[in-house]
Amino acid sequence: MEILKVENLTMKFGSLAAVDNVSMAVKEGEIVGLIGPNGAGKTTFFNCLTGYLQPYKGSIFFKEKEITGLRPNQICRLGLARTFQVVQVFKEMTTWENVLVGAFCRTRDVRQAYAQTIEVLKFTGLADKKDQLVGNLTIADQKRLEISKALATKPKLLMLDEAMAGLNATETKEAIELIKKIRAQGITLIIVEHVMEVIMSISDRVIVFDSGRKIAEDVPAKIVQNPRVIEAYLGVSFHA
């Protein structure tokens, strides 16, 4: 099933088209990588998909139902969750409380939500830090928390916006493992990243944005050889 389908999506700010007539589809269970230079429109694209921005034109379908124009909270409850490039944690709450908020998406009961929270924290490896105030967490942990919050809403499709930015080599490896674990749970993933090794190693397919347009879409091995991609983004031929 095509869990996500985007048709002719355009988003304008004034006369600038930040997203220009983009169409794409994601199959259930895939990991799709989304790459492109800064300012290519990737985050704007995310924002349109998740309801933070109302697109100028186009349609978005999630699980074959149209979600264009829905509010972010409605989209989340339908099963599409996202993380933010700049982590949006709840600063005055502890780690577990942050995830609890996400767990409340699926249950009103505090006890149930708490149980769900502990499960998620164990899954993402933050269980031992659950009582810490988020301000005391490292960047890597904050990013993991960001993912944990989203996971607590039990999404079918998870969109990660530069979840690896600022991580060192070890942390990046751990993050990749986590993503694989998430996929193993049956969650489809769209990942925006600048770290090429990550994208190439885990994506089934890669979509390339440039100046708001989709300029390429293919398996990782072919993408790195695509001359348009090289010109726009990679600079030199990338050898995996």
Place this chain on the structure above:
Amino acid sequence: MVKMESSTLSFFKNPTIIIFLIILFLLPHFTQNIHFHHVLIMFLLYATLSQAWNFIGGFTGLVSFGHATFFGIGAYAALVLLKKFGLTPWVGMLIGGGLAALLAFLIGYPVLRLKGHYFAISTFAIAEIMERLFLNWKYVEGAIGLPAPVLEENFLNFMWYKNKLPYFYIVFIFFLVVLLLAYKINRSRLGYYFRAIKQSIDAAEGLGIDTAKCKMVAFILSAFLTSLCGSFYAQYILYIDPPSVLSLDISIKIVLVTVLGGAGTVIGPILGSAILIPLSEYSRILLGGTGKGIDLIVFGALILLISVWQPQGLVGLFRQGRK
């Protein structure tokens, strides 16, 4: 390990709270001093008002400078219905609460989506408009004010003349109920949602929270409870006019009490009220008579000093103590 008990009764298991409540309840019985009774009643009233404001202002983070509107609606509704229709203030109070909730819904719809400061100024603008309207509304006697009718003093009429104790009992119950409500909500999904909205509204939306609806719930709840307090006040003071129930001073006092004590905490309103209200009432009783405003000088200086010395609010003192 966190005790995830949603049971409200667990609140009562805390011995400090029990002792505090018992002492509080017994206090007025130790003395006949009516000033003391009055201050105690006002302390409880403002602790309740502040707790009600806290839902929208402290937890959800939408600072309202116009809560006197709801206070005034409650006051006028109860008294007018009593005076013109002989309706018992207990019912009048509920009607007032309903009107306040309705108003909150109507103005909340456009105003709640405004960002922080714009929202604050809007609430303030609405409150000023209301005060001005009531000042010029003949039906409620406008600026002349509305005295309570002279009725037999009893529970149904919600009126006592010499004895303040019945008022104390009633406001004590208000205080207790709202305190329990705040405590319960704070530990529930709604309470977490309120705080999530304050701390990151984008993240909140992205986690499935209908932020518009939550804000509205906070606002309406707050308005309703504030209105009930207003009805109580009308029956207590037995005379109201727009400056005494609809003025900016009241709105600001509520904000001050909450912020001083620590906005966004359940105990903050109690702390803030415990400090500010006796201060404000006693300095008026002792110094205000001179008409020179010495009481307010002291009041202002103290607010200034406390905010500079303890920026987290008085709650901060406790937090530091625990560390």
Place this chain on the structure above:
Amino acid sequence: MDLNIILQILLSGLLMGLIFALIAVGLTLIWGVMDILNFAHGEFLMLAMFLSFWMFSLWQIDPLWSLPLTVIALMAVGWLTYRLIIKKVLHAPGLTALLATFGLSILIKNLAQFFWTPDFRHIQGAILSDKTLEIFSLNFNLAEIVAALGSALITYLIYYLIFKTKTGRAIRATSLDRDTARLMGIDIERIFSLTFMLGGGCVGVAGALLINFYYVFPNVGSLFGILAFVTVALGGFGNITGAFLAGIIIGMVETAGGVFVAPVFKYTVVFVMYLIVIMIRPKGLFGW
């Protein structure tokens, strides 16, 4: 409706509006740079007015000549307020700063009432007192015209400072991103002090000009303060041009409201107008 009367209303409104604008510019500057709502702004204005008043009453110094002194005094007040109070609450939760400036406003207002009594005071016999100017058969209070022009001039100077000087650029940088500005070598402390001084200076000028035709009394700050806040919100928090235009609009709406609705409702009309505008443009007319 006589064209003359309409013109009179509009121009009267414009004159007061320009003064509102200057007061609001000082306030919006402080907010834009430091994210602080200075509740005591109106009280600063009141201090400026009283200062000018006393200098005239006691030493016969005309407000026009004592204006620079008043401005300097108010800049000092702004500086002191920053150093002693604001600095301590900058890192506290937002509401604390509100509490602090509010406490300050109550303190100043009531100290003024204590020392100077609640009586309304009015200057008589100053250079600008009780003189009218006739323009195209419309009569205007000369003092009002001078105040309006003076306000417009100072507002322009502030605008020039902020947008066309190096210091102004530093101020703008600080208001956009405090941390980056610090990293780029801007002395944030100095900018903050300066901003509060400028805010004080604005009300210093406004107060010194107002005293020529407006009554002063301890509570006068409340009214102007309230209007300043609505002006700042209407124009968009942190936006100087916005505050300027909003001030003029509010001046005109206030005057028109007083004439066409009722004098008691003139501020009500302003508030209703504000609410209507903010529904259509949630960030004020020019906010961002």
